[in-house]
Amino acid sequence: MLQGGMTVIAGVSGGADSTAMLHWLVQHAKAFDIHVIAAHVNHGIRGAEADRDEAFVQKLCGSMDVPLRILHADVCAEAKKTGEGLEECGRRVRYAFFYQLCEHYQNVCIATAHTLSDCAETVLLHLTCGAGASGLAGIPPVRGNIVRPLIAVTRTQTEQYCKDYGLPYVTDSTNADASFSRNRIRLRVIPELKEIDPNFEQAAGRAARSLREDEDCLKQLAKQALQTAVCRDGWKAPLLCGQPRAVRMRALYFAAKSAGAGRLEQKHLDALDRLLFSGGGCTLPGGCTARVEQGILLFPQKTADYCVPLCLPQTVLPDGRVLEIKILDRTTFEKEKPKIIFSNCLNYDTITSDAVVRTRRSGDSFSPAGRGVTKSLKKLLNEHCIPPSMRAGLAILSCSTEILWIEGCGPSEKAKVTQTTQHIAVVKIKECVGNGKSDAR
Amino acid sequence: MLQGGMTVIAGVSGGADSTAMLHWLVQHAKAFDIHVIAAHVNHGIRGAEADRDEAFVQKLCGSMDVPLRILHADVCAEAKKTGEGLEECGRRVRYAFFYQLCEHYQNVCIATAHTLSDCAETVLLHLTCGAGASGLAGIPPVRGNIVRPLIAVTRTQTEQYCKDYGLPYVTDSTNADASFSRNRIRLRVIPELKEIDPNFEQAAGRAARSLREDEDCLKQLAKQALQTAVCRDGWKAPLLCGQPRAVRMRALYFAAKSAGAGRLEQKHLDALDRLLFSGGGCTLPGGCTARVEQGILLFPQKTADYCVPLCLPQTVLPDGRVLEIKILDRTTFEKEKPKIIFSNCLNYDTITSDAVVRTRRSGDSFSPAGRGVTKSLKKLLNEHCIPPSMRAGLAILSCSTEILWIEGCGPSEKAKVTQTTQHIAVVKIKECVGNGKSDAR
Structure with missing residues (x-):
């Protein structure tokens, strides 16, 4: 969990858990060869109490000779802005602050004071949401560069630790409010479950660990399945x-x-x-x-509709692709014929100066070369087996109100290359590079 | 779950759940083309109340015109005998009775009145034991030929069903005793969790279903892993x-x-x-x-020690194997030499009439042919790289106090075949058939 030479940014609220953790880290800093820094967030929610906590943490860190970084946030305002819940928003703001602090160090981790009791609460909280293994797996001891040194001990044990070392700590007054789901679980549900087994927190921790292993394995298999498919x-x-x-x-x-x-x-x-x-x-x-x-x-990417003037020889399309037109004279065309896909050839002389490249519009109709009919574009794309997910992004070359060429369908009757066509436009659409939407992480 | 032409043996205690289930099954018997039989177990635990329940079920089945099979059991005595808990023993006795009834029918299943509420209780109960996915998967809708028609509805809903149809039901007085773990979960834990989410039972059911899928998948992979290994x-x-x-x-x-x-x-x-x-x-x-x-x-199978007189040509060993001795004269021996494994040849004349085949004893020592040493058998087996797990089952041919031959090691110095040996005993041990201990189910 902790490696020599590391800088450990310890999240400290001033409660029993984080006070015990900070003390424990500082006590072992020499033995572990770690450098401890405390970080405190004043969420600005509990008014005077929040300021009391901040002052307490300042005093605590002073007494332990630990550098302290403090963030003042207005979580209420932030949550209103983003539509998050207060708790959710507070967590995001807190971790963002921790990560920001990390940027100043090379070999760094964030230590949070989550206990086995928090893990048990999380398991039950997720059970009320009907979560699967991923949610019921509780709180992992390590996630990325976040470590939880107290994840194997209960809250009662951290309180005992504070008592043993004569460490003062603050208590969040909202902890007693059972209208918060987590508090209800802590205050009312877990005590009942501890009547069944006094080591309920350990049991829930075992269950969480086992489900975490299941989840890891099944996630891995899911990624392999995606890779294969x-x-x-x-x-x-x-x-x-x-x-x-x-x-x-x-x-x-x-x-x-x-x-x-x-x-x-x-x-x-x-x-x-x-x-x-x-x-x-x-x-x-x-x-x-x-x-x-x-x-x-x-998962069709939503394609914004566009309509851009045709530029020669290249038109950069708003979807990041490039439409290229190469103009061949009759002789060269005859010579290069074997290499040319005919659906991409049209009579250059039909391309007027008002030509645009655009996406489809409702009501578009088209007269495909050699068919002698005019059809709605929808019907035509069905016939061409172009999946609906790809239709929105098709490039269409159009002059005034008439469509001359459609990507994947070819030229119109009017624009088709005949025996007498002197200038032939060969259209090519180049994909942009790196559009790897099927990349499974 | 239920197929046409089936006989459904419905476990009926007389409580709201099983009363509702029986009524529902009978109401739909024609539509589902099923034949319903009720089964009741009087566990003999709650005295007069148990008799009251039995009488109630008799009346209920009479009113519905459903055949009823009753078992009187003394679960207290049985549990004392087996060392099981009362509840565990009761469950075993009950299911044994149901399975026994099944034997009289061809196309038959057992219907139990487990509800979504039972499933949620089971999930929490298993969480207090620190169970993994297998335990937290709750109660499956179908297991073998056991079906749970009520597994998607809550206990409250079955009570409402009874009310709607004017069905009377009995209440187990021990249900209110919170000293039983399941009752504590039902009476004290789940009501608190329903304060967090009124649909807690549905949520727990979703979690259980998801874990059941995980468990099925991981079990399957485990079996494949065993097969490969x-x-x-x-x-x-x-x-x-x-x-x-x-x-x-x-x-x-x-x-x-x-x-x-x-x-x-x-x-x-x-x-x-x-x-x-x-x-x-x-x-x-x-x-x-x-x-x-x-x-x-x-997983070494414990091998019972044995010592049996040598019979010629075959000695059936107590471990199910057969020790066979073929006696060859010098000429035949010379001819068959290429086919013979020498560690299985000994001088027939050294085998006296008191010869026995036995397993090893502590303190056994042995003088292997051609080595000029006498060693403890333990040391010798180490040298022969015979894994400890296989040592207990080795067959030893011994005369009076001297070992002549050991399975896997060969003859003793005294019993070895020399240039002058006239009668050669060739030992062969035949495995019994079907000893497939590595068969993974």
Whole structure:
């Protein structure tokens, strides 16, 4: 957990847990060869009490000769701005401060005073949300560069430690308010469970550890499953369907997250899972959509509509791609014919000076070369088996009100290359590099 | 859950849950094409109240025209005999009765009235024991031929059902006794958790379902891991070491169980896990031992010591194997030499009429042929690299106080075959068939 030469940024609220931790770290700083720094956040929520706590921590650190960094935050205002809950917002602000402090050091970790009691509370709190292994896994001893030196001891033990060493500590008055869920669990639920087994916190800790191992293993398998199923546009649905549900649901979670989905609930994952087997689409939080088309799970990136003037030889499209037009005379065209995809050739002379490259619009119709019909673009794209998820992003070359060429469909009857066409425009769309939306982390 | 043409044996205690279930099953018997039979166990624990319940169930079934089977058991006496807890013993007796009733029918299942509330209680009860996913997975809707038609509804809902249909039911007076752990959870813990989320039971049910999926997947992987690692004597330790801990611990559980281990706790699995990495041995409940030797995890079967007179040509050993002695004259011996393993040849004339086949005894010493030394058997077996786990079962051919031949080591100096030996005894030990101790279920 702690390595020699490390700088340890200890989060100190002034309560029994963090006071005990700070004392313990300072006592062992020499033996562990660590450098301890305290960090305190005044959330500005509990008024005078918060200022009392700040003064207490200042005195405490002074007495232990520990450098202290303090942040004054207005968590109420911040939470109002972001729409977060007070507790959630406070946690975010706190960790942001800790991480910010980390930037000043090389070999650094953040120590938080979470105890076995906190872990047991977290397990029960997550149970009331119907969480799976990931939530019921409680608080891990180490996460990234955050360490919890007290995770194996109970709150009662930290209080005893403070007593043993004559350490004063402050008590958060809101701790006694059972209208907060965590307090209710601490004050009313855990004491009852301790009547059943006095070592309830240890038991919950064992359960959490075991579920953490399960979660680690299943997450790993989910990532492997995604790697195996990955293809150009997304993931091969049948390969994901073949996975056990425990692996599949985690794979769907990672896939949706990598596509930018917001906070995913069970119902969203269930919806994704149904897609996998029956196809179709669904909407996810964060304005993300998912589709399963032709056996591929994909998360179509919302493409902003655009309409830009055609530039020769290259038009940079707002979606980051580049439309390139090469103009060939008849002779060169005949020579290069074998290398040319004909759906990308059109009569250059039909391209007027008002030509634009744009995305599709509702009501677009098109007369594909050699078909003798005019159809709605929707019908035509269906016929061409272009998945709906890709239609929004198709580049269309249009002059005044007439479409001359559509990406993936080819030229219009009017723009097609005939035996007499003298100047042939060969269109090529170059993908931008690094658009790896199927990268599963 | 229920299929047409089925006989459903409904466990009925007379409480709200089982009364509602019986009524529901009877109401839907025609539509589901099922035949309902009620089964009641009078555990003989609550005296007059138990008799009241029995009479109630009799009346209930009479009013619904449902055949009723009743078992009178003395669970107190039975529990005293087996050392089980009352509740554990009651459950065993009850299910044994249900299974016994099943034997009279072809297409049959057992319906128990477990509700979502029971499931939530079970999850919390297992959390107080520090159980992993397997315990926290609660009560499955279907297990073997046991079905739980009420597993998605709460106890409150079954009580409402009884009210709606004007169904009377009995109440177990011990239900109010919070000194029973389950009652404490029902009466004191769950009401507090429902203050946090009124749908706590549904949340716990969701958590249980998710953990059940995890458990199913990890169990399956553990069985696959065992199959891959299996070898003649046990399982290849390095292959098991390469598995994630979540899979490994379950594989160790199955392996120990298949070797006849009793009730395994976390500490036993931890001990087994340490063995895998560092070798050595440990003792498990149920008189089972485990060892890792030369990279193999094995569970040496305790071999009863024996000493039986040598019979020619075959001696059936008490461990189920057969020791066979073929006597060759010099000429035949010379001819068959290439096919003979010399460690299994001895001078027939040294075998006296008091010869026995026996297992090793402490203090045994032996003079191996051609070595010119007499050593303790222990030292010798070490030199022969015979793993301790296999030593107890070695067959030893002995005359009066002298050992002539040891399985795996060969003849003694005295019994060895020389150029002048006229009658040569060739020993062969035939394994009994079907001794597949490495079969992982």
